[in-house]
Amino acid sequence: MAKTSEYGFGEFPFARGWYMIGAASEATRTPSSHRYFGKDLVLYRGESGKPYLCDAYCPHMGAHLAKNTTSYIVLDGEQMEGENIRCPFHGWRFGPEGGCNHIPYSDFVPKAAKLRFYPVEERAGILWAWHDPEEQEPDVPLANFGGHYGEPGWVEWKIDLMGDLDVHPVEIIDNMADYGHFTPIHGATEWQYFANEFKGNEVHQYYSAGHRTLTANPEDMLMLDTWYEGPGFLQSEMEGAFDSFIMIANTPIEEDKVRAWHGLMVKVHDGSRETTDADRAAALEYQEGSRLAFAQDVEIWANKRACLNPLAIPNDGPYGKVRQWYKQFHNPRSETKAMQAKSDGMHVTLDKRVDKSAA
Ligand code: FES
Ligand SMILES: [Fe+2]
Structure with a gap:
């Protein structure tokens, strides 16, 4: 599959943004090994409960901080101290401020002994890391997922891991503009409206059509406002058989390999009563319908070749504008x-809405 430079997106191989790195349950007091952004990384939870993500290799002599079961530092339970992590090789200890703060056999601690820690937030049952090629603090806050997580009447999502796909992340984001795939892939029926709006670091998709399975009645419309705030995850407010909120995360492992997850929260009542097991079962079933819809995209991505230049026709959506928007990261x-100014604006691909005021 193709690298970022082959697509011509810019100088950074990995786009700047917030990315899902796993479910909240994956950060524990036992450090674990992960790979994202072309880097080996270590995830652990501090004594305070705060999750941390740092580079995997010790600056001293390059030992992996998480891949060890036989060092006495690990066997004796000395690897984790407070918010710190200790290397299993010679016992140098590192903390979230990034520097080595203890060497068991030396009072001298070199200033160069630095370990990179990445900004991490835990939100909506998910761990999010800020990836920035320029190594700066986030310039955008992490999204609040519509405020629906933990909101009365809503059933929280479970996280569906969709797999590791041999595809550049942009091919997932292309979907935002891809009007033509919704009928063959997802089973859209009567179309009313399809448009994209580009606003700075956001791209929205406004969608209104019938659907074979996700509406209560065949004549009902599925209405979605779907958007990215940055390159790493899609959010969508959907009105169908239930009001629901979709999250689709894509996190690059390599430039041409991406991990994808899906989650769906469902509004099962207005918050004025207790949520029952029957509500939860209905929400799970609805999430499964949405997961299956996303799996229809995943099967395409898992098997396609790279598309460096879509052979676009006028009735396709604005793929080119989505890719122009994506370059900013x-x-x-x-x-x-300057890059946002090139993509900002509205693009209506299809509008069959009846203008009642004109009647
Ligand atoms: S390699 Fe980590 S302390 Fe020596
Ligand atoms: Fe799709």
Whole structure:
């Protein structure tokens, strides 16, 4: 599959943004090994309960901080101390401020003994890391997922791992503009409206059509406002048989390999009563319908070749504008505003809504 440079997106191989790195349950007091952004990484939870993500290799002599079961530091339970992690090789200890803060056999601690820690947030049952090629603090806050997580009347999502796909992340984001795939892939029926709006670091998809399975009655419409805030995850407010909120995360492992997850929260009542087991079962079933819809995309992505230049026709949606929007995350922050100006605006691919006021 193709690298970022082959697509011509800019100088950074991995796009700047917030990314899902796993379910909240994956951060524990036993450090674990992960790979994202072309890097080996270590995830652990501090004594305070805060999750941390850091580079995997010790600056001293390069030992992996999580891949060890036989060092006496690990066997004696000395690897984790407070918010710190200790290397299993010679016992150098590192904390979230990034520096080595203890060497068991030396009072001298070199300033160069640094370990990179990444900004991490735990939200909506998920761990999110900030990836920035320029190593700066986040310039955008992490989304609040519609405020629905924990909201009365809503059933929280379970996380569906969709797999590791041999595809550049942009091919997932292309879906935002891809009007033509919704009928063959997802079973859209009567179309009313399909448009994209580009607003700075956001791209929205406004969608209104019938659906074979996700509406209560065949004549009902599925209405979605779907958007990315940055490159790492899709959010969608959907009105169908239930009001629901979709999250689809894509996190690059390599430039041409991406991990994808799906989650769906469902509004089962207005918050004025207790949520029952029957409500939860209905929400799970609805999530499964949405997961299956996403799996229809995943099967395509898992088997396609790279698409460096879509052979686009006028009735396709604005793939080119989505890719122009996406470039802002592959280039220095100093260029962001100029790049956003190139994609900002509205593109209506299809509008069959009846204008009642004109009647
Ligand atoms: S390699 Fe980590 S302490 Fe020596
Ligand atoms: Fe799709």
